[in-house]
Amino acid sequence: MYRQGDVLIVPITDEAVPSHAVDAPSEARDARGRLVLALGEVTGHAHAVTGPGRLVCEPGPFGPMLLHLPEGGRVVHEEHAAIPLTKGWYRVVRQREYLPGAVRIVAD
C-alpha cells in the first residue's frame, strides 16, 4: 500500500473487485485530464493520477473509491512527491480524525 499525505492507496486483487464496480461508470477527469482522488477545496491542490485508468465511486467495504490502472500510473500532488503505481486495482482511502461522537476527514 502507498500513502501520499492524507490519502492511502491499497492494492486489491482483481478477484476481490466487485463485478458491479468493474462495470460502474467512471468519475470524470478534471480539466487537466487527471483522475482526482482527493481535492483541496480551497487551494485546489489535488491527489491525482495521470495516465490511462478509471476511478469508480464505490461506497461500501471496498470504497469509497476504487482505482483501476490497466497500465500503471503515477499519483501526483502539488506538495508531495509522486508515487508510481503498478498496473491493477486499488482501494483509495481518505484519512480521518477522531472526534468524540463523530469522525471527520483530514484536510491536509
Place this chain on the structure above:
Amino acid sequence: MQYVDKWRAVAAATGPADRAAAEEGVCLAYRTAGLAEPERIVWADSPRAAVAVVRSLDDPGRSVRDEVRTRAWAEERRRIHDELGPTGWAELWSLTGARLWDTTRALAERIRTGVVDAPAVQDTADTADTSDVTARETEIRLTLLDAVLGQHDAAWLCAFDGRSDRLQGLATVAAHAGWWWPYEKSVVICERPAELHRDEAGRLDRGDGPALEFPDGFALYAWRGMPVPADFLGGLTSLTPQRIRSEENAELRRVMLEYYGYDRYLAESEAQPVHRDETGILWRIALDDDEDVAMVEVVNSTPEPDGSHRTYWLRVPPTTRTAKEGVAWTFGLQAEAYEPVRQT
C-alpha cells in the same frame, strides 16, 4: 468538470455584487417564467438585512419563487432525466452538483441559523407578543424559505449548465449576487459576503475574525466548521493550559486545544508519550469529566521547501494503544493491516 470549477468559484465568490448584471438576470428569470418584470428591486447588504427588508415591504405581491425557480428547475430536471435515463442522470449529478452539494448546503444552512439567531432581525420582527421567541423564529424561518439562494444554488445550476437556456436568468443572478426573494411586484436581493474563510475541506474556518462576514457586519464565526461565539476567538490568543482545562464545553475545549497547539499543550501539561513506533508517537491527555484525548504525532514524509519535516497531530479514539494502531485507524484499518511500502 469545467462547470464544476466555474460553479465552485461562484459558490465561494465574495465582494460587491454586479448589481446591473444581477438585476438583468432577475428580469430574465421573470420573463422566462411568463411573469411581468418586478416593479422594484431592493438591495440588502446581508441575508439578515434582507429578511428585515422583506418583512417591511409594503404590498410586494405574492411570492413567485415557485414559478421563477422551483417549477423551472423541476421541469428541466425531469426533461434532462428523461433524456439521459435514471443512470445517466445519476451520473451527471455525481459529476456536477454532488461535488458542490455538501459544502454549499452546509454554508447556506449556517447562514440560515445565523439569521434566525441574529438579534437585529428578531428586534424588527413585529409579532403581537414580543416575548414569544419561538413565534418570531418561525416567521424568520418562513421568510428564509422564500429565498432563492443565488450563488449558493451553485450545485443545481452546475448540473443544469450547458443543458438549459431556461435557467439562464437564475444562473446570471447566481453568478453576480447572493440570496434573493422574488415577489410579484418586488424583489429583495442580497450582496455577497465580503469575507469568506474556509479550510481545505470547505468548512468555515478562521481563528482571528469572522469566517463569514457580509458588508453590513452580519458575521459567522467558526473554527474548522464548528460554530463558535464571536467573543470566543478573542480569548484564544491569551489561552493557558488552566483555562483550557477549566472549559466545560467539550467542543470549545477542542477548539482551544487545536488553537493552542497540541504540542505546546502536551509540553506544558507535562503529558507523557504512551507509545512510540515507526509510524509516530502516541500521546494521551487526561481531562476531568471527559474521555482522554489520544493523539498520534506523525511526521510528514515529504520535506517542506526549507528541508524541515512538518509534524502534525491527529486525534484518534481513546482506546488506541499504539501509535501504529492510531495511524491505521485514521485510514479505517487494523494495525496489522497498515503497511505502507512508500509514503510521501
